[in-house]
Amino acid sequence: MPPESVRPPVSAVPSHHTPRSSSVSSKLTWLDIRSLGDARAAIVQEALHHRVEAVVAGDPADLADLPPTVSKVLLLEGGKLPESFGEATVVIVDPAKQGVTPAELALRHPEIEFGRFVEIIDAPTLEDACESSRTEKWSVLLFRDPTKIPLEIVIAAAARATGSMITIAQDLEEAEILFGVLEHGSDGVMMAPKKVGDAAELKRIAEAGIPNLNLTELRVVETSHIGMGERACVDTTTHFGEDEGILVGSHSKGMILCVSETHPLPYMPTRPFRVNAGAIHSYTLGKDERTNYLSELRTGSKLTAVDIKGNTRLVTVGRVKIETRPLISIDAEAPDGRRVNLILQDDWHVRVLGPGGAVLNSTELKPGDTVLGYLPTEDRHVGYPINEFCLEK
CATH class of the missing domain: 3.20.20.70 (Aldolase class I)
Structure with missing residues (x-):
């Protein structure tokens, strides 16, 4: 040799x-x-x-x-x-x-x-x-x-x-x-x-693969019904696993793991390719660790799918459906005190993931419940990570 x-x-x-x-x-x-x-x-x-x-x-x-x-x-x-x-x-x-x-x-x-x-x-x-x-x-x-x-x-x-x-x-x-x-x-x-x-x-x-992520347990501190707005359903060209979804948040420094429609629902068939992801202003993780607004996703866009262990893979968007729906705001807190916000469709069948793959209905979340999330350490400029001052409210 x-x-x-x-x-x-x-x-x-x-x-x-x-x-x-x-x-x-x-x-x-x-x-x-x-x-x-x-x-x-x-x-x-x-x-x-x-x-x-x-x-x-x-x-x-x-x-x-x-x-x-x-x-x-x-x-x-x-x-x-x-x-x-x-x-x-x-x-x-x-x-x-x-x-x-x-x-x-x-x-x-x-x-x-x-x-x-x-x-x-x-x-x-x-x-x-x-x-x-x-x-x-x-x-x-x-x-x-x-x-x-x-x-x-x-x-x-x-x-x-x-x-x-x-x-x-x-x-x-x-x-x-x-x-x-x-x-x-x-x-x-x-x-x-x-x-x-x-x-x-x-x-x-x-090297187009993406690094796995360290997910964090976040404690729900407040939920509120905030009225009507536009939310995005993201349909991908792949089947999600039962413990897998995409990360979504109102701010670039904190996101919550939204589960796909893989789990059975009343009144409708499962759609394991879909994530009812959140309000259109929300960030999600795309390719090359870049964030994208849900509103800018298109057919062919790349997203980072994440499971409850933080394993990742790139998936391709097949379609995005944006429709007017009632919305609910969820605030959660990390162990270090950082706050994370997610705005979802205000409906029982829209869900997020908790520790161990627990499927949590958005309308039933209450203070003290635990959800899984991700806390990026860098701010963003046009979606790319950058070390600079940035205040998000």
């Missing part, structure tokens, strides 16, 4: 069993420099600055000047093996072209990790990809068809494998899709950047 200083970090070899609600995921980013022209030096420096996991070349000489902080991947395209693999720490071969398997090469060069390249164009090559993903330490896969069904099949076939699957993306948009196929996505993406900035964006996409 390669010396520890040039091996990928442990987090660079993720499990195929990523839980549905997880903190920031660790996906591999491989930068393909084989076709880069005059901008190669600048793009490589950008990639190193943003800590991509690997740089991929077709010539061992192109890996010579790279630092030991990045994995040096040699992807062999021709039919003949080079006399030396140079400083490569990972070598990817196509047995049909080079006439040798990764296992055979590993016996000859135990200091290097080997993997297999598979171009998927039909049923036999799809089976080759499945076999490679089950058995090889590294599998680099190129899918020629635009459909992602073959990738779904390979991911399913490799569910218990310990190796890593790197899928080639043609652009950043495809890279983002590849990371999310079958929820788990490909372990990594290899992409040839088109310009300076693409490497940084690829790394951002790979």
Whole structure:
């Protein structure tokens, strides 16, 4: 095996069993420099600055000047093996072209990790990809068809494998899709950047997971009926869990966990994709730890779903319904004295979550009851966290 200083970090070899609600995921980013022209030096420096996991070349000489902080991947395209693999720490071969398997090469060069390249164009090559993903330490896969069904099949076939699957993306948009196929996505993406900035964006996409949150128990101190106003129902493109919802609050420094309509209600069927979230001025947590007003959510917006343990995941908004309804204001207090306010539709079927996943009807909340909430430590400017003075009342 390669010396520890040039091996990928442990987090660079993720499990195929990523839980549905997880903190920031660790996906591999491989930068393909084989076709880069005059901008190669600048793009490589950008990639190193943003800590991509690997740089991929077709010539061992192109890996010579790279630092030991990045994995040096040699992807062999021709039919003949080079006399030396140079400083490569990972070598990817196509047995049909080079006439040798990764296992055979590993016996000859135990200091290097080997993997297999598979171009998927039909049923036999799809089976080759499945076999490679089950058995090889590294599998680099190129899918020629635009459909992602073959990738779904390979991911399913490799569910218990310990190796890593790197899928080639043609652009950043495809890279983002590849990371999310079958929820788990490909372990990594290899992409040839088109310009300076693409490497940084690829790394951002790979780290698009969101950190888990530390929820706080809040004590209800007051409720009041405040008359009519507009509230937003947020319909997402996913099923929420019974102990899961979204965080909503009147102020950016305090939010309460509103549960979805997953639990049975009288007079209507369950709608496990919906959260009756609150008045339209309310904040909720979106993508990149940014807050959004409920009123500005649209089809395609991203929201942070949170369960009672603080596990998070991004969900997509399918529709927002804004309607005039009677409203109720709920004030709650944190152990350190901070106040949190939430304004909800004044109706029994609108609910929030308490400790242990207790489902609490908004109209029955009373002083002394406990709800779950989140207390961000930073103020907000256009939704982004910022350290500055900001007074909210």
